[in-house]
Every structure is written in structure tokens, then in C-alpha cells.
Amino acid sequence: MTTISSQLMTAANLPNSNYLPIDLNLINNPKYQELPIEALFLHALYTMRMTCSIYNSQKDGSWLDQDGLPYIYFSNEEAADLLKVSERKITNLRNTLAKLDLIKVVRHGLKHYRIYVANPQAPAEDSEVKLAFKNYTTSKQLVSAADFTDTVRPAKSAGTKTQDLQTSTQKQLEKTTRPTNATCAAASKMTDTAPVEKSESLIAGLKARYVHLIPAQVFTRFLPFCEGDYQQAKWYVDTIFKAKFVSNRQFIQAGIPAESDVLTFEGNDYYQQGLADAVAKAVEQMYRYKQVRNPQAFFFSFMKGYFTEKTRQYLVDHYELTPELERTFSCISHVLSTEKWKKIQEIA
Numbered sequence: 285m286t287t288i289s290s291q292l293m294t295a296a297n298l299p300n301s302n303y304l305p306i307d308l309n310l311i312n313n314p315k316y317q318e319l320p321i322e323a324l325f326l327h328a329l330y331t332m333r334m335t336c337s338i339y340n341s342q343k344d345g346s347w348l349d350q351d352g353l354p355y356i357y358f359s360n361e362e363a364a365d366l367l368k369v370s371e372r373k374i375t376n377l378r379n380t381l382a383k384l385d386l387i388k389v390v391r392h393g394l395k396h397y398r399i400y401v402a403n404p405q406a407p408a409e410d411s412e413v414k415l416a417f418k419n420y421t422t423s424k425q426l427v428s429a430a431d432f433t434d435t436v437r438p439a440k441s442a443g444t445k446t447q448d449l450q451t452s453t454q455k456q457l458e459k460t461t462r463p464t465n466a467t468c469a470a471a472s473k474m475t476d477t478a479p480v481e482k483s484e485s486l487i488a489g490l491k492a493r494y495v496h497l498i499p500a501q502v503f504t505r506f507l508p509f510c511e512g513d514y515q516q517a518k519w520y521v522d523t524i525f526k527a528k529f530v531s532n533r534q535f536i537q538a539g540i541p542a543e544s545d546v547l548t549f550e551g552n553d554y555y556q557q558g559l560a561d562a563v564a565k566a567v568e569q570m571y572r573y574k575q576v577r578n579p580q581a582f583f584f585s586f587m588k589g590y591f592t593e594k595t596r597q598y599l600v601d602h603y604e605l606t607p608e609l610e611r612t613f614s615c616i617s618h619v620l621s622t623e624k625w626k627k628i629q630e631i632a
Contacts, residue, residue: 304328305335309404312413316384316404323377325367327386327401333358334401342525344548345532352533355390355398486514494521497549501560506567520563523580527587528555535595546598554594562590 306328310316333356337347341354348354360374367374381387388400407413487510491503498521510516532547545551566586570579 305331307331307404308415309406311415312411313405313407314411315407316386319380319384320377322367322369322373323380326363326374326377327381327404329363329366330356330358330381330387330399330401342529344543345529345536346542348533348542349398350537352529353400355400357396358399483512483514487512487517490514490517490521497556498524499556499560502563505560505563509567509571519580520583523584524559524563524587527584528591531588531591531595534592546595546602552594552598554598555591558590558594562587 304325306324310319310324310327334354337354337356341347347356360371360378363374364371378387378389382389386402386404388402390398390400392398487507491500502524503517506520507517510520535547536542540547549555566583569586570576570582576582
């Protein structure tokens with residue numbers, strides 16, 4: 285026992301995210317009951333690699349196919365080495381996952397295969413849940429049993445309501461620790477301030493996470509219209525990245541390499557220079573003049589046009605206008621033209 289004392293799991297040493305993500309739906313859904321344990325681990329490996337592809341695609345548009353779908357490369361040899369089985373075994377496991385629509389394998393070139401990974405389906409509402417435990421990986425101080433059911437919320441897996449069942453321990457705690465009147469009174473006082481403080485904290489974290497890509501001034505443009513709501517603030521950030529992705533994809537399809545610096549915040553400083561002004565013009569049109577019927581669609585289209593114009597401007601300013609580059613511009617038929625972009629700027 286003493287040999288593992290330094291690694292013993294305690295309240296101050298809960299596991300972090302450095303583990304394979306095996307979705308509980310693979311265990312709880314009867315559809316997957318015949319899957320061998322190796323198949324669960326293989327899907328977990330694919331899932332972990334898929335999250336890397338999605339993360340990188342949000343930064344620079346790489347690891348996306350012509351339809352904008354993320355994929356991975358994961359050879360049978362690599363998987364066999366990690367799972368300590370034969371390559372033939374991996375082939376069989378991969379075919380099993382494909383039959384259950386958990387992955388899709390598409391040949392790419394002569395030797396490579398692209399793998400598309402799907403989330404497992406949640407069990408039906410009336411299905412018996414075999415594994416109802418949840419992961420508690422918070423680094424916050426653990427609370428007493430009396431406050432357990434009110435303050436600690438289990439992390440929900442992607443699934444049906446039946447997967448949010450309490451463990452037998454939680455049920456017992458609920459029976460033995462009924463809230464007192466004093467506890468209820470204290471909770472009622474906290475309901476007005478806790479959500480606000482939590483939302484402000486989440487927004488601050490959102491700004492810190494993307495400070496190297498989105499200037500702080502951009503947040504000052506749209507945060508006043510979010511009314512302190514984190515979800516609204518996150519929608520603005522997500523829409524900015526989505527608009528950039530769609531704009532970049534059109535240039536990639538027109539011939540610009542996906543790994544080109546011109547398509548990244550880090551390589552194309554034009555993206556950040558005018559981003560705050562563009563957001564200000566969009567929200568002004570949306571909320572001040574109130575002439576937009578669908579603010580969400582307008583903001584997305586406006587930002588897509590912004591990134592399209594900044595990409596075009598950067599290419600013109602930094603590269604020789606060769607016949608190849610001219611053909612690239614002419615191929616982007618479904619991207620906002622310069623004239624249309626100017627009209628949007630005039631309207632806003």
C-alpha cells in the first residue's frame with residue numbers, strides 16, 4: 285500500500301482530464317451490449333483523436349473534409365500497438381463499430397483511410413441504466429453530507445434523463461439529510477446573487493480563453509447587449525468563429541491551402557485589426573436601429589463577409605496577383621463580393 289501512497293486518490297487529488305473518454309451510453313444502451321471491451325477502448329481512442337481534430341479545425345480550418353466535417357487518421361497499426369492486440373483484431377473491431385454507426389471509414393488516397401467518429405446513441409427512456417455513477421472531477425473543496433444534494437451537481441453525460449440517476453449513496457444521503465428551515469432561508473438569499481456571479485465568472489473565463497485571438501475591445505462591443513448572460517456572450521464568440529470557418533472554407537475550396545497562414549488569426553493580422561469595429565457596426569444595426577428581422581442570421585452573414593474581405597485584402601496586399609490567384613478569386617462565386625460587402629458596411 286505504501287508504494288502508491290503518493291498517487292492515492294483523495295479529495296485534493298481527483299483525476300484530471302488525462303484519461304480515455306469512454307461514453308457511458310456504450311454501456312447503458314442495449315444496442316451496444318455485444319460490444320467487446322476492446323471495441324469500447326478503440327472508440328475511446330478515436331474519440332480522443334477526434335477532439336484534437338475538431339480543436340485544430342477551429343483554429344485554422346484543417347482536418348475538415350470538403351463538406352466541412354472533421355475526421356481523423358488512425359492506422360490499425362497504431363491502434364494495435366496502443367491496445368496491445370493484433371492488427372487483424374483492430375480490423376474486426378473497426379468493422380464492428382462501423383456496423384453500429386459509431387464510426388465511418390472512407391478510403392482517402394492509396395493507403396490512407398479517413399475515420400469519422402459518431403457519438404453513441406442514448407438509451408431509451410424506459411431502459412434500465414447499468415452504470416449510473418457520475419464523475420466528480422472538481423477541484424473545489426468538498427462539502428458536508430448535509431449540503432451535498434444542494435450544492436454538488438453530477439456531470440451529465442450525453443444521454444437521456446434516465447442517465448442522470450442518483451447512486452445508492454446519494455439516495456441514502458437524501459433520506460437522512462432533509463434541509464432545515466435555516467438552510468432553505470439561506471438558499472433563497474443566494475438564488476439572486478449566485479447565478480449572476482457565476483455568469484460573470486464564466487464570461488471572464490471566456491474572454492481569457494480567447495484573448496490571444498479576439499481583442500478585448502471586441503467583447504466591449506457586444507457584452508452590453510448580453511445583459512450579463514454567459515450563453516449570449518458565448519453565442520457571439522461562437523458565431524465569430526463559425527463565420528470565419530465558413531469564409532475560410534470557401535477559400536480552401538477555391539485553391540488556398542488549408543494550412544496557409546492567411547486563414548489564421550495568428551498569421552493574418554487583418555482579422556483582428558478591424559474586428560471590433562465590424563462587431564460594433566453589426567450590433568448597432570441589430571439593436572440600435574432595429575432594422576434587422578433576424579439578428580442572429582444577420583450577425584453571422586455580416587461577420588462572414590468581414591472575414592472574406594479581410595482574407596481577400598491580405599492576399600492582395602501581400603502576394604503578387606498571379607493568374608492562379610485571380611482564378612482563386614473568381615472561383616469564390618458564392619462568397620460576398622466586394623461590392624456586396626461595401627453595401628453591408630453602408631447599411632450598418
